[in-house]
Each structure stands twice: as structure tokens, then as C-alpha cells.
Amino acid sequence: MFSDRWKPLARGVAAGQRSPQFPSARNVQAPGKGLDDRGACARNSNALEQFFAYIQNDTGVRLLDLSGASQANIGFITNLGYKLYSDDLLQTMEMAFGNSNGDFYENQMLPEKVEEFLAQALDFPEGHFDGALLWDALEFMAPPLLKAVVDRLFTIVKPRSYLLAIFHADEKAESIPAYYYRIADAKTLLLAGRGSRKPAQFFNNRAVEKLFQPFESVKFFLSRDALREVIVKR
């Protein structure tokens, strides 16, 4: 039953609006071995390991996790003693830009909708977070929204804090899978498909560097799969 349910998700095919049941870490194969029997994909993540190595703060770290609340991420982050704010940015985008007339990306061009979205999703005080887990959300943002979101991120994270973002490396793909990102351990991510979507634009290394131009540095982590991991230092 489970395997049937997860197969389409693993292929990145939309499987309705419902979030999938996510398997626990112990039910997933070791990283690099592809899909488990329920279709969840475990992968090594050097960027994740580096991100948490960088995030060190004696006064209590505040992290922003934009992949949606999950037991795995909440458990991992709070067990480190860190503070957590959780939101599903892609779902919030769908609610903000996908439920009215017009295309999902066309709606992202409208300044009033962008402002409304920022107020809804990223309304935090200046320098509020020590790090942000952005995952792949930026790939589904049209340029006006993308710039506004990156500018807002620049404001709400502290200087010398870090962002973790993921971009698909296949520049010819017309649609790319979106995932729920779950932290299995410090260097292992579990990816559960949540349908596929046309990307707003393709990000090569130069585009990513340009995107995070206001930030201090961008570090790329190349992998053998089609995901490019990036750590950005504010």
C-alpha cells in the first residue's frame, strides 16, 4: 500500500494536495542508495553538515525552517537546543499566488501581492534569525518576488548568519520536482516528493552568486544527483 502511494511522489508526479506520510529515518535506506520501499529518497548532504557546523551561538540559536513542520526537523533542531520557526513557504506561495485569477508566476509579478506575501510569510524583526533553511523554495519564485524575498531574508537574518538553499542543476528541465526536506541526521536529508512544477528560472552558479550579491559569500556543494546545494553567508 505504501509503496504504491510513494512511487508517484518519488517520480515527482503530483499526487493530490495531501502531504505524504513521511517515513521515519530508521525506515530509510542509507544515503546514496536511492529510494526506499516507500519512495522516500535519502541523500548525503554536505551542505547540511556544514550549515550546522557553522551555526554556533552560545546565546541560543534561532533558525527559520521553510520546508513545513515535520517531526524530523523539529526533533533534530530542538534537540540541538536551537529555537525554531517553522513554515511551509511553498504552500504559502501557493495560497498567495495560486488561488486567484492569473498564472502562479504572473501573480508573483504583482507588487501588491508580493507585499502581501512578505507580510504573511516573512514578517520578522531585523536580525531575528541565526540561520535559515530555505531548501528549494527560491526556484519557484519569479524575479520580482525572488528579489523581494532575498532582500527580506537579508534583513531578518543576523550578520554572519547562514542560509541553506538548494537548486536543481538540470538547466533543460521543463519541470522540476519539489520536495519536503526532512533532516534524518546531521549529514543526511530525506526527500519526499510533493509534485513537480515548472521552475521560475534556471540558476547556474553565476545566477546564484548574483542573486545573493548583497551577502558576504556563497559556497557551492556539487553532488552527483541533480541538486546543487548552496550555503550563503550574510
Add this chain to the structure above:
Amino acid sequence: MWNKRREEEYSPKPSTPPPAPVESSREVPPPVASAPVRPQAPEPPRGVAAIGKSVIIKGQILSREDLYLDGEMEGTVEVPEHRLTIGPHAKLQAGIRAREVLVLGAVNGNVEASEKIDIRKDARLIGDIKTGGIIIEDGAYFKGSIDIVRGSDGKQPAVSAKPAPAPAGAAPAEQKR
């Protein structure tokens, strides 16, 4: 396990007359040892104060017994020493304080659950959580901060099926939007 304990507490004491039958009690079998640990859509157990799905309340609820709330509520709900179950039809625009909170419906407001909060699949919670432990099922929607408070007995908060040791001097998780 904890459900079983709770259900036992709900059972009427022999010395007291049985509670007046409520609408749902005719449909719900009495709690037995083999009852599922985590029912998908629990009905209010016998002897538990229940607010039905057609009830709308504006104001403050203070309960000194377990409470099942399945209606609409705007205000504050306090069940400080007991368990609050927010039913699947509930729509709460309320601040909540309870020992345990089980969420199956929609809540917009901050929640303080001294022992634990359990957010089930299809539940929707927007607000900040302060709790000793959290269980969140996939399929639940949550937006807000999570503040895990360590108990006075020093117990590790129940937040993960795969707990990692917390670093020495780790602070509880908290942040406010």
C-alpha cells in the same frame, strides 16, 4: 498508553451515579483495554466535558476537567491540569493553555501545553507553541515558533522519535515572530 490512562480516569467512579447520557455516548463504545492508542477521530469519552460542533463561544473557557471542544471559539481556553482535545470540526481563534493538547481541527492562536501537544494529520495550527513535547503528524499544517521547555525534573523533551543528545547548557527552543 497515555490514552488508556486517560480513559480510565474518565470512567465514572462506582460511588457516583453514571453521568447523564450525552448524544455521542450512545454511539461510542465504552473504553476498553484494546482501544486504539491513537484513534483517528476520537469522540469525547464519557465523563468528559464536551462542546459540540454546532456551538459558538466568544469569551473564556476555564475547565477543571478534560475538555473536548469541537465547535467555534474565540477568546481563551484554559484547561491547566487536564487534557484539551480540539475536535476535527473545531475552529478556534483562541489562546490555549492546557496540560495536554490534542489538535484535530483548526486553531489560530498561541498554545501552551505544559506536558505535550499532539497535532494530527489534517489539523491546522497557526501560532506559537510552548510545550514540553510535541508530536506532529505529516499532513498537519503548522506555522509558528516552537518552544520546547524542559520540565523541572530535567526530563528530555519528547520531540523526536530519534532523539539526539542535547548539548550541555542547551537552551529551550523559543522565538517569536
